[in-house]
Amino acid sequence: MTVIDLGELRDGPDREALPRPPRAVGRPLLVALVLALLVATLAGAAPTPERRSVVVPARVGSEAFLDGDRFYVVEPAEGEPEGTVEVRAYALPERTPAAGRATAPLWRARVPAAGRFWQVQSVPGVVLFAVTGEQSLGETVALDPATGRERWRQPGHPWSDPAGALLVQTADSVRSVDPASGRALWSVRTPPEGAHFDVGDGLVERIVLVAADGAVQVRDRRSGDLLHAADLRPDGQPAFGQAVVIHDLLLLVRPRAGTLTAYGLDGLRPRWEVRLPTVDHVSDCGRLLCVGGPDVGFRALDPATGAVRWTGKGWLGVLSGRGGRLLALVSGPAGERFGVLDAATGRQVADLGTWQLMPWHDDDRLLAVRPPASGGGLVVGELDVAAGRARVVDVLPDASGQCRGGTDTVLCRLRSGEIGVWRFGG
Template identity: 40%
Template sequence: MSDPVIDLGVLRHGPDPDPLPRPPRANGRQLRAALVALLTLLTLAAAGAPPPRRAVVTLPVRSGADVLVDGDLAVVIEPTGTSNLQQRRLAAYRLPGGEPAWQTPLSTEARYWGVFPLGELLILTGFEIGPQGRDMTTIAVDRATGAYRWQQPGSADRLVDGNLLLRSGGESEPSVLRVVDPCCGTVRWQLPATTAAVIPRETERGVDRLILNPPNGPIEVRDATTGAVLARADLLPADGGRFGLEVLDDLLLVVDRGSGSVTAYGLDQLDRRWIRPNVTVDFAMNCGPVLCLRTGSNQLQALDPATGEVRWSSNRWGWAWGVEDRLLANVLGGGDSPDRFVVLDALTGQEVAVLGQWDLYRRDQGDQLTAVRKHPDGGVVVGEVDMRAGTVRILDVLRDARGECQVIDYRLLCASPNGSYRLWQLGR
């Protein structure tokens, strides 16, 4: 199984995003690690009696499996054998006990799979990377029985109205966009094949906007639920050079690679809001009350989203993630150690607290962060981040976990020393 993914209840096997947006890995120092371990032990000792043993379920999950926990069901996509690892099956287990509920073979082969719940259905997208790009397929099955409902080409995104956006093609082939009713795959609306790059705006409830960027033509903003064009404008740089697009909340950022400028437009009308000259941007991030740019000079800049003015900048942090008026930032570095995190004041960039080295995961509901790291005597330490206080409150030490963890709502899924995967209840 690969590195865990934040913000999704899925352990993905393949080239998916790392926990939190684009985090570079940080160097660990032996002395700091020893002090962190000592502080952890002192914290646990000071708590008095050990915490009650948490409920744990062992899942018969094989290496390379994808796991989704949805309420009272744990769903596993795993290889059916060792001869053909791309042939997979879907199996479900009832919680809290872990009893088998149903299993069904998948009707198509794919190297990588993702799964998410949608009402009474489970939506699965599999893809294979080939010379022509990604060949993607989406399958819908009944959540209660595993019965097959429908299958169509493309990858699936949940829309804010409960329907599904299916996208196929792209890269070296024209993109095909269509929205279908999840109940039966019936098409609600679709667009002709296009060579435009497609950028969805994702919200907590699903995708609500689509930005189409054709090679030579005006940029379009469409309502994802109806396909209607909300705005259309030619935003190409004057010199016709390379540019990139970033969508952050209600802003569309046009990054001009040639002149080294960033121009912000209102997303729904493409009206120009501000321009920031003389900056080379690697990527942009939503940082709560500020907008963060990661520049080509390894600097993190925090801009006022209304004016584009720089509030503060620093070359100490690799990236940041906003929670209310605080930022969670990681320290620049490299290596395989867990990232070292600090808490910053979003508006000033002032360091508020040092959290230390953790692997951090956002729970499915809200912005609550769970912190996990290996214990020096075996197992993993599990904590809960308090951004306001700038602390990590230790919840437990799980001796039967070795790592490869994922927080799924109020549960923690980790690999155990014997190669199986176990699910711990974190509590609410």
């Protein structure tokens, strides 16, 4: 096992204000002026022929979600006991309806719920709604996609992948579930620290269970069978503080020892260990590992050896890696400021400005919003990491916030309180 010393250990230094990110290459002032002119021009122009939009009613306390070729509005149900919600399903617009013509839902359903609906995802045969819980991972409610009729519900948070696999995780178990019926195919107990999923190309490959005492299990996602087991608490050393699964590695952070240790998921044998100051987080960094700390921003490590490739000074971390480049962010008084870094060197190659990024999945477009240079509404932009630029998609004069984005669709709350949905392209 290789051991690499990355500097003197320190016990929790006071967090200092992060320095400003490096200045973008080129002529940033000219770029900013051109972008402002473009935004102002778009704001005053008529909608492009490719844009299709609908507006649907929504009451106070409602939530709206995009999923596939549909969107859903969830809001407190009138005339029902507290905790009952109405779920309405709508098709994404194929054309903009005529003025004064309301958009009818495909169906509406009354659903009892003990918490807030916060996620929706379609799997074969059902549409799943994740509901929050006060002292648990909440519950999963499965509705029929054609009628809205409730098919099943059970405790736990759902995890699905494009292959149709569905895992439901509670505070003490992970189980594989048949999506159509809700029947458990297999189930395993998990430690209080929970379970980690090894994901490759969008598919869950293995389930990793890590207990605070160092006992680790690697289980097959399809059968739940035990593949590997080991006790990874070294003699005389304290237990770990964090466990992360990335790049076919189990990474254990031991704060008292000041180490980050990598184990291969095949066999749980040690690969490398590095010594470093306090670690705030470990995350995927394109083909690298991002290790965040209060002293430098983050370090980019080689997952094969643990060697530091470069240091991202001033940046909070990396959100996405595409085309050999990384989307990094730093907080500022006006919101999150985004930059594009070269993955090989860490050099900043573009400054994308300040945006509010919408939720996204791995392969989705990175859509974001911000106020226009003048007037109300929101500018919708696409953060193109590979190209190193922020492209203006549209200006939505009536939008106020709470936006979600899809492949070709943006959904936002309007100033009127209603929900607006805009679809772009052919």
